Amino acid sequence: MSIAAVERDCGISKDTLRIWERRYGFPTPLRDANDERLYPADQVARLRLLRRLIGAGHRPGKVVARPEAELLALLRELDAAPMAGGPVGGDGRAADAAQVLDALIAHDAERLRDSLAGLLLREGLRAFAAQIGPGLTQVVGAAWARGELEIHQEHLFTDQFTSVLRAAIGAATAAGGLREGPRVLLTTLPEEPHGLGLLMAEAIFVLEGCRCVSLGVQTPVRDVALAARAHRADVLALSFSAAVSAGQARAGLADLRAVAPADVEIWAGGACPGLREPPGVRRLRDLPGISAEVARWRTSAALRDGA
Amino acid sequence: MSIAAVERDCGISKDTLRIWERRYGFPTPLRDANDERLYPADQVARLRLLRRLIGAGHRPGKVVARPEAELLALLRELDAAPMAGGPVGGDGRAADAAQVLDALIAHDAERLRDSLAGLLLREGLRAFAAQIGPGLTQVVGAAWARGELEIHQEHLFTDQFTSVLRAAIGAATAAGGLREGPRVLLTTLPEEPHGLGLLMAEAIFVLEGCRCVSLGVQTPVRDVALAARAHRADVLALSFSAAVSAGQARAGLADLRAVAPADVEIWAGGACPGLREPPGVRRLRDLPGISAEVARWRTSAALRDGA
DNA sequence: TTGCCTATTTGTCCTAGACAAATAGGCCGA
DNA sequence: TCGGCCTATTTGTCTAGGACAAATAGGCAA
Numbered sequence: 001m002s003i004a005a006v007e008r009d010c011g012i013s014k015d016t017l018r019i020w021e022r023r024y025g026f027p028t029p030l031r032d033a034n035d036e037r038l039y040p041a042d043q044v045a046r047l048r049l050l051r052r053l054i055g056a057g058h059r060p061g062k063v064v065a066r067p068e069a070e071l072l073a074l075l076r077e078l079d080a081a082p083m084a085g086g087p088v089g090g091d092g093r094a095a096d097a098a099q100v101l102d103a104l105i106a107h108d109a110e111r112l113r114d115s116l117a118g119l120l121l122r123e124g125l126r127a128f129a130a131q132i133g134p135g136l137t138q139v140v141g142a143a144w145a146r147g148e149l150e151i152h153q154e155h156l157f158t159d160q161f162t163s164v165l166r167a168a169i170g171a172a173t174a175a176g177g178l179r180e181g182p183r184v185l186l187t188t189l190p191e192e193p194h195g196l197g198l199l200m201a202e203a204i205f206v207l208e209g210c211r212c213v214s215l216g217v218q219t220p221v222r223d224v225a226l227a228a229r230a231h232r233a234d235v236l237a238l239s240f241s242a243a244v245s246a247g248q249a250r251a252g253l254a255d256l257r258a259v260a261p262a263d264v265e266i267w268a269g270g271a272c273p274g275l276r277e278p279p280g281v282r283r284l285r286d287l288p289g290i291s292a293e294v295a296r297w298r299t300s301a302a303l304r305d306g307a
Numbered sequence: 308m309s310i311a312a313v314e315r316d317c318g319i320s321k322d323t324l325r326i327w328e329r330r331y332g333f334p335t336p337l338r339d340a341n342d343e344r345l346y347p348a349d350q351v352a353r354l355r356l357l358r359r360l361i362g363a364g365h366r367p368g369k370v371v372a373r374p375e376a377e378l379l380a381l382l383r384e385l386d387a388a389p390m391a392g393g394p395v396g397g398d399g400r401a402a403d404a405a406q407v408l409d410a411l412i413a414h415d416a417e418r419l420r421d422s423l424a425g426l427l428l429r430e431g432l433r434a435f436a437a438q439i440g441p442g443l444t445q446v447v448g449a450a451w452a453r454g455e456l457e458i459h460q461e462h463l464f465t466d467q468f469t470s471v472l473r474a475a476i477g478a479a480t481a482a483g484g485l486r487e488g489p490r491v492l493l494t495t496l497p498e499e500p501h502g503l504g505l506l507m508a509e510a511i512f513v514l515e516g517c518r519c520v521s522l523g524v525q526t527p528v529r530d531v532a533l534a535a536r537a538h539r540a541d542v543l544a545l546s547f548s549a550a551v552s553a554g555q556a557r558a559g560l561a562d563l564r565a566v567a568p569a570d571v572e573i574w575a576g577g578a579c580p581g582l583r584e585p586p587g588v589r590r591l592r593d594l595p596g597i598s599a600e601v602a603r604w605r606t607s608a609a610l611r612d613g614a
Numbered sequence: 615t616t617g618c619c620t621a622t623t624t625g626t627c628c629t630a631g632a633c634a635a636a637t638a639g640g641c642c643g644a
Numbered sequence: 645t646c647g648g649c650c651t652a653t654t655t656g657t658c659t660a661g662g663a664c665a666a667a668t669a670g671g672c673a674a
Contacts, residue, residue, distance in 0.1 A: 002626095002627090003626095003627075004626075004627090005497065008497065009497065009527070013656080013657085014626095014627085015656070015657060015658085016655085016656060016657085018628090018629090019655080019656075019657090022629095022630085023654095023655085034627085034628095034663095034664070034665070035627085035628070035663095035664095036626090036627060036628080036664095037627085037628095041529070059637080059638090059654075059655085060654085060655070060656095061653090061654060061655080107534075107537040107538050109520045109538070150530055150533055150534075150537075151526065151527060151530045152522055152526055152530035152531065152533055152534035152537070153534075155494070155522040155523050155526055155530070155534075156520065156522055156534075158523055159521050159522060159523040162473075162523075163473055163477060166469075166470055166473050166474070167473070167474055167477055170470060170474055187462070189315075190315055190318075191315070193500065193525075213416045213463065214466050215459055215462040215463055215466060216462050216465055216466040216469075218500075219458065219459055219462055220315065220316055220318070220458060221315060221316055222316055223457055223458045223459040223462075224459065226457055226459055227414075227457075227459035227460075227462075227463075230414040230457075230459070231414050231416070245656095247635090247636090247656080247657095251311070251312070251315075252315065255312055255315070255316075309658095310657095310658075311657075311658090320625080320626080321657095321658085322625070322626060322627080323624085323625060323626085325659090325660090326624080326625075326626090329660095329661085330623095330624085341632095341633070341634070341658085342658085342659070343657090343658060343659080344658090344659095366623075366624085366668080366669090367623085367624065367625090368622090368623060368624075552666090552667085553667095554666070554667080
């Protein structure tokens, strides 16, 4: 696996990979005939673990060189901190998650889909998008990190979940509603390829009666600003998963704030660790928080119109 | 604007920016107190033009150094190449495409969605996925290359088209049918981030009565093979857009053929230029070709069962 | 025209050094 | 014991120029 492939796969830049090798003695890639780095699969797996650990707050200098004791550290965190900002549901939720995991482990796509659709019907779109979705995503991600699931099973989950949620959003949009909320433009910046968080956010926005336009993932900063003008958006909603580093997220948001119209609000959400609230940007802690934020927007909009 | 910001904004890598400067004398960024490159806004705009021209087929060596005559060259392409390799449909199809383009140009997401949904209803899912979809994709891509659309408009099209098509696939799957076709596992390899082609293919497969499982995009080769076993797939369907180079596609397919079970067929489709038929892989020229291929599979499966 | 072979172009990779921003840890005052 | 400030370390990104393989263009023969 080439250095570029590892960068794509693990989200660690080439520069960083080289300097870790120089400083910490890991990774230790082989070299091909042209003296280029070739990373064995096990080292790539370890790099993925490292990325998660560092994303969870560990210092690179402390963990990069460590052999496989990281696995233990990681497992502890996964066990110890499932509550930190995590799913708050009780036993019922855990049972639901187990059901979904079972279907994934059995490679049963139909059962997986039925489970998800059943949860949606039973709990409603709001709970499905705001609580169940994030919970399941975390459970699946943790199971993968523990080695209980293969990547292709996570892919299957993502695809089925996306499918069910998109259908629900379509139905909710068609059902219409107030249409008095802000115009919301949803997307992610170029370094963020994951669209699940965006989709869950869109569901909440739609339920709040907002007029949503989604550009999908990886829109260049300049184009986000152009689109904000073109669609006369009131709010730009950006999603940052744990895959994107806090530094990148901050830089992207600062760029965007500089080029976007000043009267457009920027709301940033997602599991990205260490992402604080940059100037001119609202940081939404979780998906249910969208509702409160929309309510706040409505109030201030009413004030503005009244004035 | 720092080199990292330009990389994000223009999609030109840092390495490439530096080597253009060395080789062609452009760009000529200023330097900050720390001797780091600072790109003025006008150079960044010119870099964006360059990216478009190069994407449209120009050689960097010929255009990077040129002053603002590029604008002229770009304008010429705008007029000269709207038909090159263009859509084959008749007048009706051209009118449909114009309608979709109009909605995109007007930034009217609702009208865009209605247009697409209307086309789906009028022409049926098969024509929508196999002819209209590829035609529209090409028309939109060409309009972007001519500078008539911004990237965010292409994103909007992709999102809306995906949404309409996913809903249709869901309905078609629920409607059931023969369920006698092959088990098909759909995905793309890691270097291919585009999922539209995959989705169109899935629609055709579903219409042919195949049992489809989609893993979404960018599944590692090893995991595709694992998933093929896990789902007892008869066929692996891979999609390669024009974005991926022929060499990467060939290498990926060869790797996959080596690790996938021997009795699983590999079908490769998509607009990837120069992708020939590697050993052990079937190259599908276009989406309607899927139907014939499924028919062929049925025949040979019947022979096998009979024997 | 079509196909092959060579020459040029072009992006990515390499090494190794430097520095600013972010973080941790110590220290002092309340 | 806790909060704020200041210094030391850590860490990612930037710099430079050199090298080479893959992709493309151009010439030539069939």
